[in-house]
Amino acid sequence: MTTPTPPALLIAGHGTRDDAGAEAFRDFVRRLGRRRPDLAVAGGFIELSPPPLGEAVTELVERGVRRFAAVPLMLVSAGHAKGDIPAALAREKARHPGISYTYGRPLGPHPALLRVLERRLEEALAGTGEDRSDVTVLLVGRGSTDPDANAEVFKAARLLWEGRGLANVETAFVSLAAPDVPSGLHRCARLGARRIVVLPYFLFTGVLPDRVKQQARDWAAAHPGLDVRTADVIGPEPELLDLVLERYEEAVEGDLRMNCDACVYRIALPGFEDKVGLPQQPHFHPDDDGHHGHGHGHSHGHHHHGEHSHSHAH
The missing domain is CATH 3.40.50.1400 (Rossmann fold)
Known part of the structure; x- marks a missing residue:
């Protein structure tokens, strides 16, 4: 047969x-x-x-x-x-x-992708010790004019925060939606963050993920008292x-x-x-x-x- x-x-x-x-x-x-x-x-x-x-x-x-x-x-x-x-x-x-x-x-959001995001976070924090209780993550999505799509990024951020011992996971967008990356980083700082990892919620590299990294670098340069790191994209x-x-x-x-x-x-x-x-x-x-x-x-x-x-x- x-x-x-x-x-x-x-x-x-x-x-x-x-x-x-x-x-x-x-x-x-x-x-x-x-x-x-x-x-x-x-x-x-x-x-x-x-x-x-x-x-x-x-x-x-x-x-x-x-x-x-x-x-x-x-x-x-x-x-x-x-x-x-x-x-x-x-x-x-x-x-x-x-x-x-x-x-x-x-x-997304899917547990498998959250595991990869956590791995990217760990890579960005390599050599800084095991304690994550003072680490705030800024998860940065693409951004959309569709509020349902933007809400999905916030959902991913909450799921990433649950059970991982992080101080906080905030959300920002690089295009079309607020808050933008500098505003998201400013919010993290206002909430008392000392160590921040900017985590791009993107599958592969591109114009917008590169922009996320550049904006994070520019903001960090203007705030030398904070430890700001940028993680890699999800990847294949x-x-x-x-x-x-x-x-x-x-x-x-x-x-x-x-x-x-x-x-x-x-x-x-x-x-x-x-x-x-x-x-x-x-x-x-x-x-x-x-x-x-x-x-x-x-x-x-x-x-x-x-x-x-x-x-x-x-």
Whole structure:
């Protein structure tokens, strides 16, 4: 009896102007392929970097793939995961009649990633002793115009603080949301922090993680009485590889559990009431290299056979 071919795995990335960051993504896709040689694996970006997501889908189709599961390689579900990727996948389905796909959920916060963040924290503190009771962490996320996405970073910060003996874990953002990195560091100092570790909540290196490090260095130089260190990004750790494959299995099995409870396109959150059922206004990321606009129309529907159901008007 022939074993049925499993659906392929499509990795959807954000994209960056940073060549090293883009190559880190492409290398991660190759590592996934080596980890699961039984799967056809491809990856592409929504913007800024080659290859585009559509090219990755075409590559799979040319390899004979008719079914795939798409996993967003993103820590939180913001506009790209909620809108751009589903819209891009819908376009590819129209371009390639006969293919079908399921759409997985973003990666975090997840205990496996928290373990990697703790490892990055330990690396930054190397040689400073075992006591962490006077260490304050500033977890720095990308930042979004989506309050649900920003709240997920705060959730990750709280989960990182629980049970680890740290003085505190504060949260900041490098783009589009407050508090910014200097404000976050100032808050840490006002709360009495003497040792601070700035912990970038990013998967790979890039323009924004580099900006986090530079802003932390600048702030530290202006506050010489404090011990301020900056940790590394998460990187292509085994935990990350395993988590992506876990999200793949969820999508294949239809166990998606999308977080729609605090989605501005579905729920009237204070200050965001105008977004419910209406197209999101085009915007660009002013802190990114490469401006771009989006027009999303989001209306959440029921999940059908494992597909994340949105309607989009671009």
